[in-house]
Amino acid sequence: MSRQLPSIELLQAFLTVAKTGNFGKAGEQLNLSQSAVSRQVAQLEARLDTRLFERHTRKIVLTAEGRSLVPVAEQVIGLLSDASFMLASVGRSVSLRAHPTMAARWLIPRLSEFYRVHPQVTVSVDTVYHRFPDFAFESIDAMIAYGTATWPDFEALDLWEEELIPVCSPQLLEGTTAQALLKTARLVDSSMDRLDWRRWEEYYPGSTGPDNDHLTFDTLESAIVAVKCGQGIALVDAVLTQDELLNGQLVRVHDGRIVTGGRYTLVYPRRVKHSSGFSEFLEWMGKVTVANR
Secondary structure, three states, X not given: OOOOOOOHHHHHHHHHHHHHOOHHHHHHHHOOOHHHHHHXXXXXXXXXXXXXXXXXXXXEEEOHHHHHHHHHHHHHHHHHHHHHHHXXXXXXXXXXXXXXXXXXXXXHHHHHHHHHHOOOOEEEEEOOOOOOOOOOOOOOOEEEEEEOOOOOOOEEEEEEEEEEEEEEOHHHHOOOOHHHHHHHOOEEEOOOOOHHHHHHHHHOOOOOOOOOOEEEOOOHHHHHHHHHOOOOEEXXXXXXXXXXXXXXXXXXXXXXXXXXXXXXXXXXXXXXXXOOOHHHHHHHHHHHHHOOO
């Protein structure tokens, strides 16, 4: 027997003939002529130095050697098929890091639309937000960053600039006015330094009262939940709360807004920009972001 391995084409021709029992039918399945399939089987027999079929006038029959080759050929072709699928799917997943509030409120609800357009691409999200990824060693394609930083060593897609607006639950406004409520209601803070409400006083002096109580949290999500439960008024990102504003779970209590200078930005290394999966995600993010502007 020759030590040179038979080609996949020869094994596929053999297996198709073995299953159909006919060179003509095998040719139809392989989009080859009957004579081409017959030649491929003959080449395989020569390569293996053994007869695989007994050829009769009206039919062909597997020899004992042919029968023993069938499961081997099935396994080889199956393994190659699996490997081809795996290689084709490399890059068809996207791994992101994002702030928990941003991920839960904005990104994850919109992924349903992404999957509708790109059903073969999977997006996974981790919320280890306190640490910027080491893209060279971590399996992270991109991070949705928040802040004022610029990214000279990375590609970056600007998502939106943060604008804070004062909101409360509609129940809290019952029996009073927004102006009166701002003077007396508890002010809900989303950071321990209470920076946002101090900024508000600088922008809109006198709009709140001199003795408002404060309810302080360390995340925006906690502040939003508290406000939806009627516990006060919070300054919230207009984009991250747009669903509650549209369905009436939250209402604005002042026309003012604070542009903080902070931005949400999709940051990624240049090498992933054109990779399969991420390129589709990047294009989709660009289209979705337009709606926020």
